[in-house]
Amino acid sequence: TFDAWPDGHVQKIYSALMSVEAQKHYSGWAMRNTNNHNVAILKKSCLGAFLLLLPAICDKARSKQLEKPCPKPGCSGKLELTPCRGQSGFPVTHFWRSCGDMVYFQGKGHHDHPRPQ
Template sequence: MHDHNNTLEWDINDNHIPKRLGTALGTGSPNTVSGVTTHDAFQEWADGHSRFVYRPDSEEARRHSSGWAMRNTNNHNVHILKKSCLGVLVCNKHCILDNGDTIHLRPAICDKARKKQQHKACPNHKCTGRLEVQPCRGHCGYPVTHFWRHTEFAVFFQAKGNHDHPRPEPKSSAEARRVGHSYKFSRGITRSLLLNNSIASSLQF
């Protein structure tokens, strides 16, 4: 397990997690639990069983960011946010691009949108394959899970499982692709309307 500090013993579900040096959260008793002495640099691609402690003002930690496609999952503890990995969109023919890469698109978080993504034509114009979701089964046959817990002094993160699939494209690339598609779509509608108006004008007497 990759840990923030080998001497810092804690689990995301503990009743008392580290607060600050020598003080347990919610007890005020010194030396009950080892405290947080340093914070970790944010890990966008956390993989494997790992634990990190981020600064409470870390924007990435506050937004529960991840390079992996993670969605919120029901959790019995209201103080802990649980997220599960959705895997990656791949070509069902496993085609190879000219640069040697494979198709590894980001699956949508919304179930309805993700369903629409599947069976679409592979974006590789040289391929006749279709997109399909390669699910994550890296946590004992189930999706890898991420856990987040906020305190006044830190944001605690714990991951369970090893991702058994390629990394999806960065979120910024996926968003740019969607914006580009919307722009082309709206531009196409505008051109169509202009063409129809031109035809209509030519038919007026």
């Protein structure tokens, strides 16, 4: 079964024919594509979490989120981004590779922040 919230040092193999989420390299975590100099492997890095929502993937949009007030009714606080530093001080990374009818996944690091709500 597909795991939308992988955490830790994990490896999974999905059937591309059975899992649309694996085909789309989906994650519940806010992940940004990062260059790993290997076109056959998609590398994604965790962006951390705002307490009440997922951070935007785009740097410009994420900085705009920081300027907005808390979306929770009656809350006058500001959003604060908790960066992900769960891999020896660096963001957790996910690696995806498609090969034929299979999708290979590898996660490195444990998220050191809560899941977005």
